[in-house]
């Protein structure tokens with residue numbers, strides 16, 4: 103599907119700061135993060151909305167979001183929690199028509215920073231950020247949460 107930006111990222115035709123990849127899933131940094139480390143998890147195979155997403159693919163997508171949320175806690179970003187959000191359909195403000203799960207790192211007391219991030223959505227050191235999350239994921243996989 104050449105008109106889909108996430109399909110272009112999946113096949114390497116568009117750039118992204120990749121955090122995790124396997125045969126079926128890709129996680130990369132959101133280009134306009136709400137907080138530093140905001141990621142998107144996508145099934146590699148194109149589905150526009152939940153209505154055309156295979157249920158097992160959806161479960162795998164959430165499982166990876168779960169792992170990444172825990173990896174953020176183990177990373178140098180030192181998250182205390184995360185918002186996992188999926189906007190399904192334009193009625194729910196889905197703007198990219200390829201199913202994706204947002205994983206947004208949160209810290210205790212970050213309400214103001216979060217609110218500012220929602221407005222500004224500025225990317226900060228994306229390469230170093232992706233590296234830090236990958237290291238957190240390695241830590242989580244070897245040592246657990």
Ligand code: AMP
Pocket residue numbers: 107116118131132133134135142188189195196197198199
């Ligand atoms: P949604 O409103 O749930 O459809 O969110 C789409 C998300 O995709 C937004 O947070 C965008 O910032 C993000 N996004 C759009 N284009 C790109 C891109 N090329 N690379 C990374 N993230 C993107």
Ligand code: ZN
Pocket residue numbers: 103106107108109110147148149199200
């Ligand atoms: Zn797509």
